[in-house]
Amino acid sequence: MSATLQNLVNQPYKHGFVTSIESDVAPKGLNADTIRMISTKKKEPEWLLEFRLKSYEAWLKMEEPIWPNVHYPKIDFQAISYYSAPKQKPKLKSMDEVDPELLRTFEKLGVPLHERMALAGVAVDVIFDSVSVATTYKDKLAEVGIIFCSMSEAVLDHPELVQKYLGTVIPPSDNFYAALNSAVFTDGSFCYIPKGVKCPMDLSTYFRINTEESGQFERTLIVAEEGASVSYLEGCTAPAFSSNQLHAAVVELVALDNADIKYSTVQNWYAGDEKGVGGIYNFVTKRGLAKGVNSRISWTQVETGSAITWKYPSCVLLGDNSVGEFYSVAVTNHYQQADTGTKMIHVGKNTRSTIVSKGISAGHSNNSYRGLVKVAPGATGARNYSQCDSMLVGQNSGAHTFPYIQVANNSSQIEHEASTSKIGEDQLFYFAQRGIDAEAAVSMIINGFCKDVFQQLPMEFAVEATALLSFKLEGSVG
Amino acid sequence: MSATGTINAGYLETLLAGQPQLPTSPLAWLNALRAEAVDRVGVLTVPTLRDEEWRFTDISLLTKMPFHPVRTTISLQAADIEHFYIEEAATRLVFVDGVYAPQLSSGIAGSGVTVVNLEAGFAAHAATIEPYLGRLTEFRDNVFAALNTAFLHDAALIVVPRDISVTVPVHLLFIATQKDVVSYPRCLLLAESGSAVTVIEDYVSLQEDAYFTNAVAEIALLDNARVNHIRVQREGAKAFHIANCAVSLARASNYQSVSVAFGARISRYNLNVQLAEEAECAVDGLALISGRQLADTHTCIDHAKPHAVSHQMHKCIVGGGAHAVFNGKIMVRQGAQRTDSRQSSRNLLLTNKAHVDTKPQLEIFADDVKCTHGATIGQLDSEEVFYLQSRGLSDTAARNMLTYAFGAEIIERIPISSLKCQLEQTVLEQTATQL
Numbered sequence: 087m088s089a090t091l092q093n094l095v096n097q098p099y100k101h102g103f104v105t106s107i108e109s110d111v112a113p114k115g116l117n118a119d120t121i122r123m124i125s126t127k128k129k130e131p132e133w134l135l136e137f138r139l140k141s142y143e144a145w146l147k148m149e150e151p152i153w154p155n156v157h158y159p160k161i162d163f164q165a166i167s168y169y170s171a172p173k174q175k176p177k178l179k180s181m182d183e184v185d186p187e188l189l190r191t192f193e194k195l196g197v198p199l200h201e202r203m204a205l206a207g208v209a210v211d212v213i214f215d216s217v218s219v220a221t222t223y224k225d226k227l228a229e230v231g232i233i234f235c236s237m238s239e240a241v242l243d244h245p246e247l248v249q250k251y252l253g254t255v256i257p258p259s260d261n262f263y264a265a266l267n268s269a270v271f272t273d274g275s276f277c278y279i280p281k282g283v284k285c286p287m288d289l290s291t292y293f294r295i296n297t298e299e300s301g302q303f304e305r306t307l308i309v310a311e312e313g314a315s316v317s318y319l320e321g322c323t324a325p326a327f328s329s330n331q332l333h334a335a336v337v338e339l340v341a342l343d344n345a346d347i348k349y350s351t352v353q354n355w356y357a358g359d360e361k362g363v364g365g366i367y368n369f370v371t372k373r374g375l376a377k378g379v380n381s382r383i384s385w386t387q388v389e390t391g392s393a394i395t396w397k398y399p400s401c402v403l404l405g406d407n408s409v410g411e412f413y414s415v416a417v418t419n420h421y422q423q424a425d426t427g428t429k430m431i432h433v434g435k436n437t438r439s440t441i442v443s444k445g446i447s448a449g450h451s452n453n454s455y456r457g458l459v460k461v462a463p464g465a466t467g468a469r470n471y472s473q474c475d476s477m478l479v480g481q482n483s484g485a486h487t488f489p490y491i492q493v494a495n496n497s498s499q500i501e502h503e504a505s506t507s508k509i510g511e512d513q514l515f516y517f518a519q520r521g522i523d524a525e526a527a528v529s530m531i532i533n534g535f536c537k538d539v540f541q542q543l544p545m546e547f548a549v550e551a552t553a554l555l556s557f558k559l560e561g562s563v564g
Numbered sequence: 565m566s567a568t569g570t571i572n573a574g575y576l577e578t579l580l581a582g583q584p585q586l587p588t589s590p591l592a593w594l595n596a597l598r599a600e601a602v603d604r605v606g607v608l609t610v611p612t613l614r615d616e617e618w619r620f621t622d623i624s625l626l627t628k629m630p631f632h633p634v635r636t637t638i639s640l641q642a643a644d645i646e647h648f649y650i651e652e653a654a655t656r657l658v659f660v661d662g663v664y665a666p667q668l669s670s671g672i673a674g675s676g677v678t679v680v681n682l683e684a685g686f687a688a689h690a691a692t693i694e695p696y697l698g699r700l701t702e703f704r705d706n707v708f709a710a711l712n713t714a715f716l717h718d719a720a721l722i723v724v725p726r727d728i729s730v731t732v733p734v735h736l737l738f739i740a741t742q743k744d745v746v747s748y749p750r751c752l753l754l755a756e757s758g759s760a761v762t763v764i765e766d767y768v769s770l771q772e773d774a775y776f777t778n779a780v781a782e783i784a785l786l787d788n789a790r791v792n793h794i795r796v797q798r799e800g801a802k803a804f805h806i807a808n809c810a811v812s813l814a815r816a817s818n819y820q821s822v823s824v825a826f827g828a829r830i831s832r833y834n835l836n837v838q839l840a841e842e843a844e845c846a847v848d849g850l851a852l853i854s855g856r857q858l859a860d861t862h863t864c865i866d867h868a869k870p871h872a873v874s875h876q877m878h879k880c881i882v883g884g885g886a887h888a889v890f891n892g893k894i895m896v897r898q899g900a901q902r903t904d905s906r907q908s909s910r911n912l913l914l915t916n917k918a919h920v921d922t923k924p925q926l927e928i929f930a931d932d933v934k935c936t937h938g939a940t941i942g943q944l945d946s947e948e949v950f951y952l953q954s955r956g957l958s959d960t961a962a963r964n965m966l967t968y969a970f971g972a973e974i975i976e977r978i979p980i981s982s983l984k985c986q987l988e989q990t991v992l993e994q995t996a997t998q999l
Contacts (some may be wrong), residue, residue: 153616346987478931483900487926492620493941496913502924502939508931
């Protein structure tokens, strides 16, 4: 049973996305001309081309970072094609055409029916439910003045907003992969919540999922004006496959006075097979700028996929009384490697941050928490609480914590705690006594271990995430 | 990058200047060890902020100072240094600017225990110490340990034979008397199986100008041995102190260490502890600094084998514009099951300009382990201060008492009462002037 499921999750998607027309794919390699070509193809304004070229200049001068606790063969950046026209996934006419194994995965995860169809690549126009749902949402959002569209659309329709905020949180020269992304990003999401508007529903990339594949260099920008609030969901629990091995996304959040942004991610990219062959390299830069007073930025992530995950969703707490939060569950199995955590940069007065990180490593995988809590001299009254717990399953896995704490004034309170535990024989025995089999017991223990994080997820996400976790770890205990 | 490289190289060359004049040792392996260390100094560079291990500790100031090895030794009288003596520790080895001072030292009587300077102990112990001297310290990747090893000709040597418990603590006193001098204190402690000993490693100064102490200590505990290691760094205010200590614990041995840092303009202490099966260690530290001082403690506790226990508590009290750094790494290697490891880093900032960088780090490759670490940074609790004030203490007295109590928790763990009193007094004085 569990072996079948393992296979199922780790199986490459057979229905391949690579059906692009040759002429729409840029030749391999990266130079200024490739960037000009991307910009022209996308009919971008002059300032964006300049932004890209500047980023490219900066990237050329940078060295690939080697400090993360992950190992992989060197990436040849000249062997990647940096542009292909948005691809339409092959449309299927009904659910009957979908790979039955994929359907069983959905069943196991409890993915809602209309989502299953969308995820499996069934054409939207044959899913009656979904169409009505999506259009109703769009109308509702427009009514309150929220802009929610792809980055390409935003660049053409709202250039002044994009220009004002793009690259302000993560400057192009921030790091190697952010610079690369700034030079060659192809698409992503743009979201703008006007002053005083509380977004009436959770925004999700899922609304856009079936229109196109957003590519390996995704760029997301979310701006919440004064008093606005939004909850944004990225990714989904269903396994996602990609034809690209390197993914270097950039996500920027800007919260002005009294604004509130909640960003949730569930990442389940292809993780490679049980021997550690293949799988996605997920090198992401995510940062939120709590710019205004009383603003709040909250990151929640459930990281289960990718061969290598390398990301640190961060908060720069610039405004006085601003709040940063980070809740994370990272699961690694087989030969997966995850180096993830957060940075909380306290700049304003009376800023507060909370970090709750749960790492689970199984198989031969390595899971690292790397975090920074930095309190600037002027950030008086800063408060931070960090907790990072690791759970090891099996004796070949590794768990690591690298918490950096830097404090430069004496009115701040910083606490950091970490612990390591395992699923003990005695715990499983206790469950067995009460008639609960090992599989259910593990699922319950894991669920309890991650409860603090799952509570932060929107309801249906939380249910799916719970299922996803026990699913990922099946067969690794007992 | 290349520019700083050449500056570094030139600097290291000047430091090596006196090395060829060292007398050749009768022991071939020691000469070979020194030669290898000289080679390593040639390959390595002085670390900068770009090195992960040194990213919070800027020692560029050190490279600008014209330190040279000691040229003339100053002869001290017992009266000059008596105030450094520790009542309980009658056995004493004194090194002045890194040079052994026999007239100030007093050996140990009977029981077969060796407490001598290395030059005197070579003849009898060459074979015993060969597997340990220069082998426990990773000088091949550490430029300061390599420099020390390059200059290795004398050292404090303690060998405690099998099943002997030394009741009287051994006091190793390193005194700095000259400015612009770099000294290379070296200790080797070998506790054979079933033995027990208490050692005080003490760095003091009789002058206030700049000098550089580059120390290395190697401690080997064989099966079931017990070692109490107390380290007191009370160098002069302008001194530079860089020290490496490597401890290797064999099966079921027990290592208790308390390290206290009060002095030096810039100090750095690297402590590496390696544990075998069922070994136990308690590694505690206190840094009390103010003004422009920088105190950096890097520890690595390596659980190489199963069933070992390690406890660590490190505290920093930081006043003025001082800067404290702590990096505590706990490594649990594959197969080191049933490891029990606890680490805690507590930091007290007394002023607005004080600054702490702490990084408690866990690397775990075994699943059946109990590992926790914690870190806190904060100031005195205003409610606690208020409580004491409500009992009639002044604000200053209340703060002073709380600060003292914070530090006393570590000093309490020193098993020698006169030293404990001395250090507690120092903490009280320091905190009184701070507030």
